[in-house]
Amino acid sequence: MPVPPRPMNAQAPLPPLAPAAAPPRRWLAWLSAIAIGCALLLAGEALIARLSRDATDSARVEAEAAADVVHQVLLRRLEAVEVLHRLTQSWLVLRESGNDQGRSAIETELASTVNAGQFGFIQVAIIGRDGWMLWSSIPGSGAPVYLGDREHFQVHARGLRSLFISIPLVGRVSQRWTVQLTRPLLGPDAAFAGVAVVSMDLHDLSDALAEIQFRPQDSAMLLRGTMRAAHSRNPGAAIGTELPAEDPLRLAHPDQMTGSMLRATPEGQQSITAWRRVAGTPLTVAYIRDYAASQAGVANLALLVRLTAGAGAAMALMLVWVGLSRRGRAAARRAAEAAEIERSLAQAASRTYARRIGGLPGLIYGGDILPDGTFTLTHASESAERVIGWTAEQLLSLPDPHVLMEPEDASRQGDFYASVADQGEAQREFRVRRADGQWIWVRDSVRVVDRRADGSTEMVGYVADISDERAIQARLQNAGRLTTLGEMATGLAHELNQPLAVMSLAADNASRALQRRGAAALPDIQERLSRIGQQAQRARDIVDHLRVFGRSDEGEPEPIALSQAVQGAAVLTNGALHASGIDLAVELPGDLPLVMARLVPLEQAIVNLVMNARDAIDEHRRDGEGPGWIRIGATVQGRMVAMTIADSGGGIPDSHMERLFEPFFTTKAPGKGTGLGLPLVHAAMRAFGGSITAANGPDGAVMTLTFAIATPPATPPGLEA
Structure with a gap:
């Protein structure tokens, strides 16, 4: 090999080093290249692990959000079931009193609610105390059917007074997969008089769950205990089957109301499962997010990352072979290529995510x-x-x-x-x-x-968009309002009897005075006639208010006076409070501003709170006499008005405070409470844009209702559609 010429003015070369000095320098370069390659591989694996964790966390958040949606769908159906149960109790009362017209009207309302298909019910049935079906909403089901051997009848016959939800079964009348949601029917003496049954169509519920799925590989299901009651992907094979003994969902602690986990489905599919228990029931909703689908993008990216890391290691070895002078440019080129790959993958993932999100109903x-x-x-x-x-x-x-x-x-x-x-x-x-x-x-x-x-x-x-749901909720509130009127019938009759008795006595006195004294009694007779007119006006006011209270009121919040709603509620509750010896005091300031609400729903909310206070005072005085009073007051707090309803009923136990506004939670005796009164009040206040809170005062409970002060409507800035 020719020797290159030595530059001018260069010094003479040094003597050559020993042969052993060169190999360590070459091996150091090779070791550096190998270390760089290993570092690239380790960094790639760390990046893959981080992307996998991020994908898992994202899938867990999506599964939990979907489980919340499934939970809300089921709660709406349970609220409708409770209203139907209360209507069947009214049906029994009307039947025993011989009021066929009223009973027929309730049957029509029950059948129309079921046939409308809004909540996925197959039928509403009423079972007598002897186990034979008295009535069913299914047309042509007049043949006698014996249901006394069913578990949902026997548990109530043995004394259960709360809501019972059966295991999935095939209805004897409907011949379809259902769960039976039942409550006992009580006679006038609170004795067992039968069972009200609402049959929920499990295939319809499975279809509703299928509409919530974010992607085809996912699924949602409803459990009754450890038995599957509804399934969005394969209802025919899943309904009525038990979870495997090794399924982690069976091992969840019964006091844990919500959670998520990585589990294998009975079909062998790895999934991220989020679940929510329905308070007060044996029901659990679950959303199963396909784990493999959530990791699909990561797997593809992992291959690219490993290939990129391997190429980097090879390039490092090549750089040693080519020379250290070109290593910087090669590393910059590799970094640019990796960044471009990541950018392309991110853009593709972003487009896929936007397409899926755009297809959601919200x-x-x-x-x-x-x-x-x-x-x-x-x-x-x-x-x-x-x-x-x-x-x-x-x-x-x-x-x-x-x-x-x-x-x-x-x-x-x-x-x-x-x-x-x-x-x-x-x-x-x-x-x-x-x-x-x-x-x-x-x-x-x-x-x-x-x-x-x-x-x-x-x-x-x-x-x-919950506009349709709000309309359904308004119908449920109307049914609850009519039920409240039925519960207060005795007190209202007393309120009407008082003016009628005064009118009768005044008329008798006027007649006797005219017979005894003739024309000389005319001044006294005129006074008695005036009293008769006053009492007649009082009776007319009560009847007129009942007609207003019974009307449907589905409008939007508007400015109203709190005093008007409180006075209307007092008209409806005075009889019941008088019968219990309870004093009602209303202390509202005269300059109280108008608030945003609806008159009839607000009256119903106040009636519910006053009647709850009446029951608490009666229970508190059971073991001894004591003062019974209810005080209603209000104050202005900034841009809000706070109205308080306080009582002398001893207060609310601390253990009940957190569950006070949960549907179906009640501390009253069987037959006296459904657990829907305070949830309806809470829903009404939320619809008004206000709130309700509960606390304990020195003598009893204090319920605070907060309203927005009514202001003149403002015109929003112009927008072009």
């Missing part, structure tokens, strides 16, 4: 909550136009999206987002103006996903 949005409570909208799904009529681009271009809300709701945004940042999640219901000018009701469910070091909070929300 609007998903996200934003940031600053430390001062200010909210900034950062993104919205393409489904926005389908749900609320405004495109995602229009929403993001608004300086403040809350201009689409009622002014009263918009004014409370700061408090709401502060609550979200503090508690981690929250839910609210309000009205939104669509692009076509129509107002709709929506439910906004918000959850915190990240808390940053600067004090800000990242959140995600889900907005769903």
Whole structure:
């Protein structure tokens, strides 16, 4: 090999080193290249592990959100079941009193509710105390059917007075898979008089669960104990089967109301399962998120990362062979290629995610909550136009999206987002103006996903149109209002008898005075006739108020006077309070401003709270005499009005406070309470844009109802649809 010429002015070369000195330098370069390759492989594996954890966490959040939706669907159906049970109790009372017309009207209402298909019920049936079916909503089911051997009849015959939910079974009348939701029917002496049965169609419920699935590989199911009652993907094979003995869902602690886990399904599918127990029942809802699907993108990316890391290691070896001078440029080229791959994968994943989110029945949005409570909208799904009529681009271009809300709701945004940042999640219901000018009701469910070091909070929300649900809730409230009138019939009769008795006595006295004294008695007769007129007006006012209270009131909140609602509730409850020896005192300031509410639902809420106070006072005085009183007052607190209803009933146990507004939770004796009174009050106050809280005072319970003060409507800034 020729020797290259030596540059001019260069010094003479040093003597050559010993032959052993060169190999260590070459091996050091090779070892450096190998170390670089190993580092790339380890970094790739660490990145893959982090991506897998992130994908698992994201899938867990999605599964928990879907389980919450399934839980809400089931709660709506259970609320409808309770109303149907109360109507069947009224049917029994009318039947025993011989009121065929009223009984027929209730049968028509029961049949129309079932046949409408809104809640997926197959039938409503009434079983007599002897076990034979007395009536069914299924047309042509007049043949006698004996149901005394069914578990849901026997448990009530043995003394169970609360709600019972059967295991999945095939109905003898409907011949379809159902679960039977039953309550005992009680006679006048509170003795067992039969069983009210509502049959829920499990295939219809399975179809409803299928509509909630985020993706085809996922599934949702309903458990009754450890037995599957409904399944979104394979109801025919799943309904009525037990979970395997080794299934982790069977091992969940019974006191744990919610959770999520990594489990293998009976079909051998690895999944992330989120579950929610339905309070007060043996029911559990579960959403099964396919684990393999959640990791599919990670698996593809893992292959690319490993290939990239391997290529990097090979390139490092090549750089040693080519020379250290080119190593920097090669590393920069590899980094650029890896960044481009990650960017392409991120764009593809983003497009897939946006397409799936856009197909949901609700609007998903996200934003940031600053430390001062200010909210900034950062993104919205393409489904926005389908749900609320405004495109995602229009929403993001608004300086403040809350201009689409009622002014009263918009004014409370700061408090709401502060609550979200503090508690981690929250839910609210309000009205939104669509692009076509129509107002709709929506439910906004918000959850915190990240808390940053600067004090800000990242959140995600889900907005769903609940206008139809609000209409159904209004029908349930109307049925509950009529039931309340039936429960207070005795007290109302007493209220009407008082003016009638005074009128009868005044008429008799006037007649005797005229017979004895003739024309000289005319002044006294005129006074008695005036008294008769006053008492007749009193009776007319009671009857007129009953007619107003019984009417349907499904409108939106409007300015009303609290004194008007309190006076109306007093007319309906005076008889019951008088019979119990309880004094009702109303202490409302004369200058109290108008509040946002609806008159009839607010009267019903006050009647429920007053009657609850009456029952608590009666129970508290059972072992001894004591003063019985109820006080209603109100104060202005900033932009809100707080009305309190206090009583001398001894208060509410601390163990009951957290469950006070749960549906079906009651501490009253069997036959006296359904557990829906306070939940209906809570729902009504939420619909008004207010709230209700419970506390204990020195002598008893204090219920505080908070209302927004009515203000003149403001015109939102103009928007182009």
